[in-house]
Amino acid sequence: MLPSLLCRHEHFRADWFRRWERALRADPTALRLCVVSPHRKLWEWCAIAQALEERNMLRGGRRGCGFAVGTEPLPSLFAARGATVVATDGPEAAGHWAATGEHAASRDAIHYPGLIDRPAFDARVSFRLVDMRRVEGLQPASFDFVWSSCALEHLGSLAAGLDFMLAAQRLLRPGGIALHTTEFNLSSNEETVETGDNVIYRRRDLEAFAERLQAEGSVMAPGDFDPGHEPEDLAHDLPPYYVHGRPHVKLLLDRYVCTSILLVLQAGTQPWWRRLLRMARRCLALRPGFARDPPGPARAFARRAERPLDPKTFGRFAPDRAAARMARSA
Numbered sequence: 537m538l539p540s541l542l543c544r545h546e547h548f549r550a551d552w553f554r555r556w557e558r559a560l561r562a563d564p565t566a567l568r569l570c571v572v573s574p575h576r577k578l579w580e581w582c583a584i585a586q587a588l589e590e591r592n593m594l595r596g597g598r599r600g601c602g603f604a605v606g607t608e609p610l611p612s613l614f615a616a617r618g619a620t621v622v623a624t625d626g627p628e629a630a631g632h633w634a635a636t637g638e639h640a641a642s643r644d645a646i647h648y649p650g651l652i653d654r655p656a657f658d659a660r661v662s663f664r665l666v667d668m669r670r671v672e673g674l675q676p677a678s679f680d681f682v683w684s685s686c687a688l689e690h691l692g693s694l695a696a697g698l699d700f701m702l703a704a705q706r707l708l709r710p711g712g713i714a715l716h717t718t719e720f721n722l723s724s725n726e727e728t729v730e731t732g733d734n735v736i737y738r739r740r741d742l743e744a745f746a747e748r749l750q751a752e753g754s755v756m757a758p759g760d761f762d763p764g765h766e767p768e769d770l771a772h773d774l775p776p777y778y779v780h781g782r783p784h785v786k787l788l789l790d791r792y793v794c795t796s797i798l799l800v801l802q803a804g805t806q807p808w809w810r811r812l813l814r815m816a817r818r819c820l821a822l823r824p825g826f827a828r829d830p831p832g833p834a835r836a837f838a839r840r841a842e843r844p845l846d847p848k849t850f851g852r853f854a855p856d857r858a859a860a861r862m863a864r865s866a
Contacts, residue, residue, distance in 0.1 A: 540798060540799050541761075541762075543579045543785060559651075566612075579785075598618070599679050600680060602683050609648045613648075619660070622664065680713070682712075683715040689718045689734055694735050701799075705801060712803040713800070721793075722793045734790075736789060742797075743759075757799075772793050773786065773787040
């Protein structure tokens with residue numbers, strides 16, 4: 537399975553990449569943003585699709601959510617494999633993205649007839665506007681997978697992008713998968729662009745985020761931080777991009793050489809209420825005397841922490857109320 541990894545030129549020769557590239561080229565307009573070859577944007581789309589397929593997410597019965605999809609072909613591609621997709625983009629006042637034709641204002645902008653016919657697309661794909669800084673209007677624990685392609689670095693700061701990934705993680709069902717691509721700093725693990733329209737993540741930022749993620753019961757797949765050593769990995773593109781005859785695998789952004797990184801995140805396999813019970817047991821164990829003789833409500837809660845609970849009754853203590861009513865009636 538693909539781990540979290542950096543874009544390398546060798547990937548463009550891999551079987552998995554070529555298979556997804558052929559699938560996307562079934563629609564002649566799907567790759568119009570990839571104006572040179574090789575192009576890291578195409579790598580991002582193929583890597584996301586491959587990681588999802590390897591984890592059995594691209595089939596009927598799976599439900600996914602894409603953020604800041606713009607006019608990317610992934611919603612059509614995933615729906616063609618049977619998944620139900622909620623595609624989202626930012627508010628209509630998207631400024632630069634609308635001007636460059638990369639902002640979606642409706643479902644029509646993400647339908648690619650060469651990938652999926654209209655009736656099947658309409659049945660499986662819905663569209664709504666969602667601000668990635670707030671992630672409102674989406675039901676928690678309602679998706680099998682979520683994804684974003686080079687979007688979270690445009691939220692204004694490093695912290696805003698990391699907060700978005702945590703918010704998106706809470707939309708996943710137990711065991712669900714989140715896939716995000718973003719800018720990775722190859723020049724420095726110390727200095728970077730921390731605020732602005734296009735921030736750049738360092739290795740240390742992502743390693744610290746992995747610890748935050750683990751504290752919430754999720755995990756990040758181990759990272760492959762090898763940037764590659766082929767000539768195409770060393771000859772980074774320069775602004776203005778695409779006019780120097782250089783491959784667009786690495787690029788100079790601000791004063792840092794960057795590339796794309798795929799982040800693979802998995803939600804915990806236990807539901808939230810069972811993780812809460814585990815935390816309660818740990819808290820009781822850390823307080824000497826409290827666990828031996830806790831107050832009445834805490835004692836009842838601790839007893840319930842030792843046996844399975846029905847999530848439908850968790851927090852309401854319905855069985856105890858029913859028992860109390862029976863005792864009073866007797």
